[in-house]
Amino acid sequence: MPNPAPPTIETHDLTYTFPDRSNGVSHISLSLPPRSRTLLIGANGAGKTTLLRLLAGKRLAPRGTIALAGVDPFTSGLEGVTYLGLEWVLNAIVRTDIGVDELLRSVGGDAYPERRDELVSVLDIDTAWRMHAVSDGERRRVQLAMGLIRPWTVLLLDEITVDLDVWSRSQFLGFLRRETEARECTIVYATHILDNLAGWPTHLVHMHLGTVKEWGPAGEMLKRLDEEEEEGGQVLGEKGNSRLGELVLRWLRDDLQDRGPRSQHKRGPEGWSYLQHGIGGYGFEPKGPPS
Numbered sequence: 001m002p003n004p005a006p007p008t009i010e011t012h013d014l015t016y017t018f019p020d021r022s023n024g025v026s027h028i029s030l031s032l033p034p035r036s037r038t039l040l041i042g043a044n045g046a047g048k049t050t051l052l053r054l055l056a057g058k059r060l061a062p063r064g065t066i067a068l069a070g071v072d073p074f075t076s077g078l079e080g081v082t083y084l085g086l087e088w089v090l091n092a093i094v095r096t097d098i099g100v101d102e103l104l105r106s107v108g109g110d111a112y113p114e115r116r117d118e119l120v121s122v123l124d125i126d127t128a129w130r131m132h133a134v135s136d137g138e139r140r141r142v143q144l145a146m147g148l149i150r151p152w153t154v155l156l157l158d159e160i161t162v163d164l165d166v167w168s169r170s171q172f173l174g175f176l177r178r179e180t181e182a183r184e185c186t187i188v189y190a191t192h193i194l195d196n197l198a199g200w201p202t203h204l205v206h207m208h209l210g211t212v213k214e215w216g217p218a219g220e221m222l223k224r225l226d227e228e229e230e231e232g233g234q235v236l237g238e239k240g241n242s243r244l245g246e247l248v249l250r251w252l253r254d255d256l257q258d259r260g261p262r263s264q265h266k267r268g269p270e271g272w273s274y275l276q277h278g279i280g281g282y283g284f285e286p287k288g289p290p291s
């Protein structure tokens with residue numbers, strides 16, 4: 001039997017503290033295999049963007065805590081890593097009077113004509129558009145095509161599909177799935193929008209207060225939800241939620257109960273601390289961060 005391929009994304013006890021000494025992420029150890037599609041799940045402020053930016057090399061992680069395709073990206077470079085997040089979305093060029101063809105060419109479209117044409121088709125882009133005269137969702141589609149033309153080994157997506165209509169987003173997710181099936185590449189995607197994601201993720205990572213509370217193959221986590229519900233746990237959402245939607249609702253409800261109201265705590269270099277007054281009045285039992 002050949003050895004299994006090494007994980008594409010590995011973190012070892014990754015901890016990051018912001019320059020103002022507040023806690024970014026704490027003790028994160030993950031191992032995501034090649035061709036996996038991971039969803040980062042967590043409430044606002046859970047640390048998803050911080051983790052993605054660390055993986056993307058936008059923030060400097062302690063040496064030896066991150067390995068992408070087996071190498072430390074900070075000593076060996078970040079070739080093949082594409083990060084699409086807020087600063088990329090806000091790039092001013094896509095609001096100027098420039099044509100789509102020209103933009104796609106500027107990011108290597110001519111070097112990858114097949115990928116360019118597939119993305120134009122999947123994202124339903126009119127290459128005659130002028131970028132100052134398109135809608136937000138149309139602009140976002142062009143940006144996605146620009147970001148994805150060059151083949152990547154690791155794709156880090158910080159929710160950038162909010163402006164897409166439901167059909168375009170489902171086509172886009174299908175494209176990403178086909179990528180991981182056709183070649184050795186790996187995706188980590190932070191999102192709050194679970195539409196059309198049932199069956200998409202191979203792995204789930206549940207973040208809370210800068211830590212990873214649980215992670216693993218999506219199938220196993222959803223199976224556990226089924227078992228818990230069979231044992232009498234209630235269904236939280238409206239009927240018709242996907243199992244993934246139910247699982248995420250449950251996680252976020254528990255996280256809120258763990259954390260307590262925002263106004264009652266603050267996060268410092270040692271993690272979260274709770275102020276002394278008033279928490280009980282909200283009916284929460286603050287437990288502090290998970291160990």
Ligand SMILES: Nc1ncnc2c1ncn2[C@@H]1O[C@H](COP(=O)(O)OP(=O)(O)OP(=O)(O)O)[C@@H](O)[C@H]1O
Nearest residue numbers: 018020022024042043044045046047048049050051
């Ligand atoms: N530059 C910074 N300096 C200090 N604290 C920061 C900084 N950037 C983010 N934070 C804090 O770190 C925590 C995690 O933020 P992060 O953006 O990673 O959360 P998130 O899970 O991506 O949230 P959302 O779902 O709202 O995008 C938040 O409490 C935030 O206030």
